[in-house]
Amino acid sequence: MKPTDKTIEPINICFSSLFFHLNDMHNSQLLVFFTLFSAVKWVVGESGFCSENGYESNVIVTESIYHKVTNPTLSPIHLQDLPGFTRSVYREDHAVITPESHVFSPLPDWSNTMGAYLITPAMGSHFVMYLAKMQVLSRSALPSEDVERFLFVLQGTVTLTNVSGISQELLVDSYAYLPANFEHSVRCETSATLVVFERRYVNLRNLVPEQIVGSTAMQPLLDTPGEIFELRKLLPTSAAYDFNIHIMDFQPGEFLNVKEVHYNQHGLLLLEGQGIYRLGDNWYPVEAGDAIWMAPFVPQWYAALGKNRSRYLLYKDVNRNPL
């Protein structure tokens, strides 16, 4: 995927500008650059995944647009010393999973990758949603038989190689959909964080979904009659696909008009901003990095607050008869 200026991470900029300008630099400039280089290396070197919940609390590693998701506020400053405090909630028809309660462990069959499952069928969902933190020279495993996969890059760069042997680089904000039983691998040389959705594909007639690779910034804005938020869909809306991933943007003060209650399930990751999510009779303050599970028919509503836009990524099952 071609990066937009916004999605290039400063570390990459540092490295590439270093290599670009090496030839026409004076000694003093070289010194400055190598100092910068070591500083960057030091920061990268510090960014292991050894902290208890997989997050670095002090070191700011990158400034990609979804920086807050991989460098979340673990709890409000005035509550950080309070033992046992978490904003996470798990109810029968919804859950809010906040970063201080993420637990990472090695992803089965993947190499050098730590995963945190945020939504699984144990909650009642028909899909899984997890964060995958790929480390140096890491590699994905294939999903189980008949399971389709969607992945979205939150931080870093990965290389996707498919059954045709064609490789594509996926930067922050890029994504890929891999149909069930579609051979592929995702590799990472340094570090990358993905959010991944998987579910058992539901056949319809003889329709066959295809591999999709894209980036959010390249998707057109869609009409949202009666609503004010901006909507992009990352997958085709055609019947071959049994789910879609929506990217929804709200300016501060904007909110959902419809107080939705519907048969579809949702897995949500708040990528930017903050606001209030209503789930059933509960009203949750949420911010970038928070994940939400919404069971069918849970009343749901969002209002964006604060100074910056809210953006979230939303799984929704579509195109299949619920019976």
Ligand SMILES: *[C@@H]1O[C@H](CO)[C@@H](O)[C@H](O)[C@H]1NC(C)=O
């Ligand atoms: C592999 O990826 C390339 C590039 O996206 C695509 O053109 C090709 O159709 C893919 N192969 C299959 C079998 O889908």
Ligand SMILES: *[C@@H]1O[C@H](CO)[C@@H](O)[C@H](O)[C@H]1NC(C)=O
């Ligand atoms: C809001 O956006 C501004 C400018 O882009 C940025 O400096 C600030 O850190 C953001 N605030 C939050 C809470 O993300």
